[in-house]
Amino acid sequence: MTIHTPPPEGGRIVDEPMGEALSRRYLAYALSTITNRALPDVRDGFKPVHRRILYAMHQMRLNPQAAARKCAKVVGEVMGGYHPHGDASIYDALVRLAQDFAQRYPLVDGQGNFGNIDGDNAAAMRYTECKLTAASVLLMEGIDQDSVDFRPTYDDQDEEPTVLPAGFPNLLANGSSGIAVGMATSIPPHNVGELIDACLALLDRPETTTAELAEIVPGPDFPTGGVAVEGHASILDAYETGRGGVRLRARWEREPLERGGYQIVITEVPYQVQKSKLIEALAELIEQKKAPLLGDVRDESAEDIRVVIDPKSRNIDADSLMESLFRLSDLEVRFPINMNVLDATGTPRVMGLKACLQAFLDHRREVLNRRSAWRIERVEKRLHLLEGLRIVFLNLDEVIRIVREEEQPKAVLIARFGLSETQADFILDTRLRQLARIEEMTIENEYKALSEELASLQSLTSSPAKQWKKIGQELAATRKALISPRRTTIAEAVDASAFVPAEAFIPREAITVILSERGWIRAVKGKVEDPSELKFKEGDALGFLVPAFTTDKLLVAASDGRVFTVGADKLASGRGHGEPLRLMVELEESAGIVAVLAHQPGAKLLIASKAGYGFIAPEDELLAQKRGGKQVLNGDLLAAIRVTGDHVVTIGENLKTLIFKADELPEMGRGKGVKLQSFKQGGLTDIALFDGAHGPEWVDGGGRRRNWPDWKDWLGKRAGAGRMGPRGLRKFR
Incomplete structure (x- = not known):
């Protein structure tokens, strides 16, 4: 009869109060949710799922010049290699990256039905195709040059980047939103041209204040346009503290009709408002008699938004009608600003506009230095090989003889010409036909160009001033590639009490x-x-x-x-x-x-x-x-x-x-x-x-x-x- 004795000290049995056990485990879950799901990184503006989607597409070589691939293929690569979660969540994130009404600068070029502003869902992933956009390429430029850290994937079979190089401040350009445990984030999108101008101002004068930056970045720039009526003082306070909000209204115009009548045409709806539900809500206001000034509403949209509103009477003032609808419907919404992000150390922090831009610039400097160090290492290796080729050229016949006749050509080359093992291996790995065709001018021109590049890189890595100047030049080039007109108008705060009630x-x-x-x-x-x-x-x-x-x-x-x-x-x-x-x-x-x-x-x-x-x-x-x-x-x-x-x-x-x-x-x-x-x-x-x-x-x-x-x-x-x-x-x- 076998007697089972208990393991020493209880083995895996832990004796502790239930309250402490629950607190510890819930804290671990909360931290995992905060750092791995809900909050974006201040450096590249991404949550892990978005970063993994773009990196997987980069690995699949789905650049803008390549042919698009099925989204199902991309989702499978992401799920199998990097993101151990459901395919539906991955595809939803991919779809959002491709929607021009959700992203100020779409990062995925979607082909097929990717949904619309009416709230219709995208087609199934087996029907749609995708590839990267030019903006995504800028975000990942230099990722294969040791510019960022990598970590093992969930199954230890591969590696994934902890952050992208980020060629522009994507966090503020495309915004982000998410709900974690005990904290949330809500960052509106902005105009990338204004953001880069603000970065350049910080490079010129690091002591630039948030108020001065707010003159360059006057407010959010939503992909669906609209009119922000929060007022400069309120937006500045949000940029200072990282918390606040902005009121966003639909853009409308008055169209005159015959016999003194008019109609109101809405051409832009607020961000994240579904047009179809907005029209349903307006129709319900008419049915329930909650909007006494509103006569009728109809959707005449094609590719562009055109929602027509008829007043109850032509004697009704258009401003009063719209003011009443702004109060009663989602023609006006308040977008909350809560710039809660993960800093470079992975710590959740609420950061203002200046702190976010400075964190991005610091990241760009680190990326620049790492890329420079990576390039220096390779240039030095090539120069070393070129020095060996110089020797070969001066003694080409002897080298060819040694290669053809000696039993140990490597040792003979090293002893005869003072080559290193690396140089000897390179010569031996080169075909005789190529050795015979070596030209002195080709070697000298490449050697000279690489020597100048090496000196430039060494000078760059030793001078912070040159590094910031280089970053400014790169940002200026990025600005030219991504610049687009502002879509959201920043207006003065509207005093609703000045309007006559409906x-x-x-x-x-x-x-x-x-x-x-x-x-x-x-x-x-x-x-x-x-x-x-x-x-x-x-x-x-x-x-x-x-x-x-x-x-x-x-x-x-x-x-x-x-x-x-x-x-x-x-x-x-x-x-x-x-x-x-x-x-x-x-x-x-x-x-x-x-x-x-x-x-x-x-x-x-x-x-x-x-x-x-x-x-x-x-x-x-x-x-x-x-x-x-x-x-x-x-x-x-x-x-x-x-x-x-x-x-x-x-x-x-x-x-x-x-x-x-x-x-x-x-x-x-x-x-x-x-x-x-x-x-x-x-x-x-x-x-x-x-x-x-x-x-x-x-x-x-x-x-x-x-x-x-x-x-x-x-x-x-x-x-x-x-x-x-x-x-x-x-x-x-």
Whole structure:
């Protein structure tokens, strides 16, 4: 019988608190996500997946002059050799590198369907082809000259670069975005010509400030154009701190039509906004009557964007119409700026504009020195070989004799002419025919040219000033190769408050709001003289009849304690049965409607619960911007009554009645409130307000209205138990 003894000291069993174990493992996962997936490198602006795609294409020799290859082939090379993740994620990254509406300077030349600005997806990778662009070549120029460090791939079968040489500041040129664990990055694209000009300014004057750089780089330059309306001060602050944002608007123009009419044509949409979804959103605004100035929208785009917007009336000001749409739709977006990157040591840092450009320049200097050292080594080797060829030329016949006749020609050559082993091997590896054809001038010209190059390289590596000058020359050449006009216009900050609100253009007309018991709402023009003539669906009846104007906001109080806001101009016409209120607000199925009122600025409401609690609420604080309304009361709502008197009268389920002064109630925006009337059992059944100078009225069991001349006998303090009311009292009016 074999006895298994436990391994010494527990072996792979680690005894530690669960909290520490989870913290350590989660930290390792977080660091892996930050450094290997989400954050770009400040030097070349790439995350690992993009760097691996471009390097794999470089290894496949898919340069701009070569024929394109299937994207499936490229994805397979990347996945099999460098990126141990799914093919879908690799292909998505490759597609984005090829989209001219996503990349300011596309790095992949895609052939086939690579998606469009409407949000349509690219074709499958088996149908599309790709190769590198000229910009990609500039980013990888010198990568085979020991200009950057390499590391083993995930399976130790090959090597991959840790960073690309980066011939231009790609991080800021194409931007980047990503979400890691506990941090994120969002860097907008810029114009590469402006970025290189800023780099040249830093080379001339390293003490150049961010404010001076912002004069050269006034703001982001998005591939889809648009108009940035954030303002110089805000953009400068973002460049100083590395955090901020920029408001980006669609570019539009006013096109005149016949008879004094006009239409608005949108030619550029904001960055990362899908045109098709934008048009759907505008159409939904028309359908839901949320854009009173907007008449119609249609897409007339071909290769260029052309979205046509018709105003509701030709009397509407175009600027006011567009300002209202900027607020209501993605015709204006705010692009966040969070320049969180990995520095040269792989440490996450939030860097400003100057720090990013300086990090790029420092990287270019390191690349230049490494390339120079690599070239020096090879030039010295060639010069050494040329010195051997010089000797061969002077003694060509003897050398040929030794090669042909001696058993150990290498040793004889070394001993006879004082050659090194390298020189002797080179001569022996050269064909006799080539040795015989050696020309003195060819050797001397090459020797002279290489000697001059060696001296130049040695001078370059020993002089920082010459290095920076060389970097400036390379950047100037890159600028000529990539320069393109700015697409995004940098405008002054727009003060939206200076524009007339869209509601001001709604015609003020008297209407009557009709809400049925089953929740169908509509509006008829004018006043309803005889409610009995109103028609409803079978089994339905009148619930609320509210006089209002088309410019009013309706306050709809529900039994679950929420108050919703509905624009009277958005209600269906009274020709039909209307539409369900639940389509306009997020009203729970179990909740009923307690009150419907036309909002009066400055007015107040008495809010009361079935449990007998209440308070006074300012109407202005009850207006809600969202469909979900505002939670006003903590409890079941019994009544929401406009405050028009100075006394409150309540009646409980026990038929006891209490009257007290309204100023005993607190004023608050939301909550439970204070006790209105005390009950041993049951709760509140009705509540009303009245003016003490006239007294209250009540309704008996037969529905007849009655005066209450001796109401003061029931006057007391709030939260009292009250006393039995007049015979037949059921509710108040």
